Each structure stands twice: as C-alpha cells, then as structure tokens.
Amino acid sequence: MSLSTDGPASSGAHEPETAAATAERHGVAAAEDARAARRTGLRSALELVISPVVAITAAVAAVVVMNGDLDEIEARALATDEVLRRVVQHLDMSVRAVALIILIAVPLGVLFSRPAFERVRGGLVSFLTLAQALPPLGVMFLLPSFMGFGLTTAVTAIVIAAVLPVLRNVLVGLERVDRSLIEASRGMGMSNLQTLLKVELPLAVPVILTGIRVSLVLAVGAAVFGAFINAGGLGYLIDTGQKLARGDVTLVGALLVASLALTVDWLSAVAQRLLRPRGL
C-alpha cells in the first residue's frame, strides 16, 4: 500500500519481500548455523586429534618397555612377533564380534522400530540404556561352561558385551526420524520398505554409527577376556604378566589394549564423518 496521499493505491497486490529483509533473515540463520558448526567442528576436530595422540603415546610406551632391560621370561613374552600375533588375534576377535553385532542388532532394531512394537519400544530403550551400564562379565564367565573354550565362545562373549549400544542407537536413530518425512514419503507412494531403506535408515545413519563406534571400543576392551578361554589376544600378555609376577608384560598388554581401543575409536570417528549423509 502506498503511504503518500497522492500515490496510486495498490490493487491488492502484495508487497514484495525486500531483498534486505530476506538477506537479514538468511544472515541471522546463517550466523547461528555457523556458530553451531564451529562449536561441533571444534569438538570433532579435538576428538580427531586427541585420540591418535594418546594412542600413539601408549603404543610408543609399550615399544619402549619391550626394548628395555628384560629378563628371559619377559623377553620371550614380549618378543616382537609374539606381541604382533597377540594384537592380530585381539583385533580379529573384536572385528568379528562387531560384524556379528551389526548383523544382529540392525535388523533387530529395525524390527522393534516397526509400529507393531510401538507399545514395548519405550520400555525396551530404557532397559537397553540400563543394561548397557551393567558389566556383562558374569555372562561372559558362564559361557565357557556350556560352549567350551576357543574363538567362538570368545566372540559370542564380546557380542554380548558390546551389542547393546548398536541395538539401542538403531532404535533411537529410527525413532528420531521426523514423522512428517515418513508421512511425505508414504503420501507420495513410497512403499514401507522403500521408506525404510531410502528415508528412515539413511537419516538414522549418524546415530547408528555412533552406536557402532561405542560397540567397537567396548569390543576391544572385552576381547581381553579371550585370553581366559584360550582364544589369545592381548589379554594373554596381561594374564601371563600377572601369573609370572612380571609387571612389564602386563603393562605392555594394557598399553596396547588402550592404544588399540583409541585407534579403533579414531578410525570410526573418521568413518562417521565420511559416511554421514550430505545435507544433514
């Protein structure tokens, strides 16, 4: 509408939004976005730097001990190829377990996220959150009594120890997907399966990856247990050191477990950045 008395009255035409107003609105939003991005950017940058620094420090410390003044027993336990064999065994157990965890927890999480389970879902998430805080060691020590010793038992034990974060995050990640996106997807004629595969799961990916990352770290820690049931791994060094009263051997085992856990954490942080869907 014109404000001057002699100007033409607009014929019901709308006032175009001024470029300045648009720019201002976008400017404000952009500034907020930028601040938020800087904050998370800083946090994840720290995360990406600190983990490898500590991991390398721990590994270097282990190497220093290994090359120090060792008696015969220590030298045998800490021979380079012997230690490397333990590291490989350890990683092998952890990775197998996490692969199994993903194969089990993702489909299970998807299943429980379907409307049929809506009623039990809240309780299930609470239970998983609580259960995650309990050390599953008891279960792990019970397993050999009916599964015997060896790799299978060790992997099973690690799966039990580390499965919950993935299961919980699949549930939470799917639950957090904006309902209106699902409505839009279904309303445009995507089937339930298409909606799950193209909309729900991709959008849940960041949360699921966080769960997998936590699981990996837990698995590397839990794999120490492998040594007690004849599956090897770095737990063997820790155990041997204690049995033979050789603190250096235990220390190397512990340092390498820590280094490995941090390295795995760092690798998954990098993967998380790369696998996050664009546009989020």
Add this chain to the structure above:
Amino acid sequence: MPEPTTHTSAARPMIELQQVTKRFAGQAEPAVKALDLSVPEGEIVMLIGPSGCGKTTSLKMMNRLIEPSSGRIVINGEDVTDVDVDQLRRTIGYVIQQVGLFPHWTIGANIATVPRMLGWDKKRTAARVDELLALVGLEPKDYRDRYPKELSGGQQQRIGVARGLAADPAVMLMDEPFGAIDPVTRDRLQDEFLALQEQVKKTICFVTHDLTEAVKLGDRIAVFGQGGRLHQLDVPAKVLSEPADDFVAEFVGGGAAVRRLALVTLDDMPLRDVLKAGAGRVSRGDLVAEVDGGGKPRRWASVPGHEGRDIPLIYVDKDASLHTAVDEMLTHHVPVVAVVDGARRLVGALRWEDLVNERDEVVATGSVGAAAADAAAGA
C-alpha cells in the same frame, strides 16, 4: 481472485466421496460421518472447520493415508477404495504443512521422487525438475543441487509444491501447506499458488483453518463441523453471504461482511460520476475533480457534504477490490476515493456513504455501475 462461479458447475467431478465414514478405534463418535463431497475437475476446494472437525481426516482418506471405515472414494472415475495404495498415491500430488523434504536428498532429487518411482528415464526426469523449479520461481541451476536446509521456509514449501506437481498428477491434496509460514511470505506464496493454478489447472483439495486463505484461494469452500459433518459447500461469496446454517454463520463470524469486500472489485460497483472542474455547469450536489490533460485526476474541487474541508485525492485502480478501497479510505481518513483505469484516467468515484447506505442494492446492480463508470470515462 477466482471469479465467483455459478452455484452448480458443469465440470465433471474429479474427486468424489460417497457416504464415507471413518471411525477410529477407541472413539465412540466417528471422526467423519457419511460424508458426501464432490470436487469438480480443475477447481480448488478448500476444506475448513474447527480443529477436530475431520477435514484433515477427509483429505487423508482421499489418498488412503487413512483408510475409510465405509463408503466409496472415486477419483477420476475410478473407485480407488481397493486399488494398490502405493500406485494410487503416485498419481496424486501431496503437499503437507511440514513440507517434509528429505534432508539428505538434493532439491532436484526431492522433486524427482515420484517420477523416479514411476520409472521415468534420467533425461525426462531432469528436464521435469528444471521445468518445475522455473515454474515455482527458483532458478534451476542455482537450486537443483542444493540441500533443503540451505533454503528458507518459503522456498522449501515452493519445492514442496513442485514435488507434489512432479509427475503431473490430475489431483493435488494439500494439507495446510502455508500454515507454518510467516504472514508476509504466506501471502506471496498464495498469490504465486493462484498464478500457478491458472497454468496447471489441477483439481485441488486444500485443508486450511484460515478463513481468509479459504476465501482467497478457493473456488469453493467446504465448511466442516464436529463429527466430520459437511455443513456447506459453495463458492466463497455464498458461504459468506448466505451461510447454510447457524454453525456456518458463527464460523464465518462477524467478519463475514468485511471479508466479502475482498470478493467484489470496484469494476462491479456502481460508481459516482465525477465532473471535471471547468468543463461545464456544476450544481450543488456534484462531485467535482480537477483533471489534467490526460484525464488523470489531480485534486478534488468539490466534495458535497464536506465543503470547507481539504480532502486529499486518493485513487484506486478499478480492478482493485472493494476491500482495498475501504482500506484506503480508513488509512487516509477520506470519505471518497477516485477510481481510475489502467492508464490512471478517472472513471468515477466511490463514496463511503454509498457503501454504508446502499450496499445491498449496489452489489445487486453491478451492471448499472459499469455503465456509470463508462459514462464517467467518456465524459
């Protein structure tokens, strides 16, 4: 502004709900009860009513996001009550208030959702995406590869509308698409939407809770009451001037008379003749204006009843609504506005007294007004 159409339309019904009822489990009363609703081809029907009146439920039954408990739904001559829902929905455009753009897909991919499901080839899909972006006023090369979060709310809903139109559906269902957008942008989107509809001529069902929006956009308005009862389905002017029952009268409320002003253009009004100063004998009751060589009004020379007061000359285009004219009178505290044509030539005047004293007669005798305007223009 949609032309007020006649009571019954000759166009064939594109969407028909026949005795459709929806009962939700655990609720005693049905949300929608034996609803008959027919939407003629190429028209916009606005579903409006208080919350819980079943307008959204009715809309969602048309693409079976909500399955009707009983009744028949016929779209484009086909009973869709039992067809494959996913196939059905791909032939119906759907736009929602929250927009629901997939944040992990580019704008182009979002618009291409339905064409891709329908198996269009890449070239055709890409061409369609660009065509639609241009149609909703966004430069294709600037926008097709962006992500939704990089767009403002208004831009996002433009994409939402483009996505709904992507596979060129005959029918569009829109669930309060502009409800969450700031008033200024909303007004603009509504104007763009009407201009768009001029081109695409879709059959549109549009849920709103905003009567102003319903009056502005609707070819017809369907007023719903509690229990999914349809109280009135008619052109906006009729809903406002002849509410079918007390419920509708209360719903359109005391503002109905004012809203109706927006539906009448000055062209439809009988305008006062205005004499040109110095162009002949002037008697006491005449409205006189000074006019320049091109016929453009400069100032009032005499306004009967307001002698001795300097009344500024405000002019309004004859295509503007009565609402605009009244708005100008109130804004500038004037009892009269000059009405001009596209070239700003004086065609007549509208006086406040005429509105207050003779409105009914005035609206009823629109043709007389046109004649008066012609006479004034020719004088």
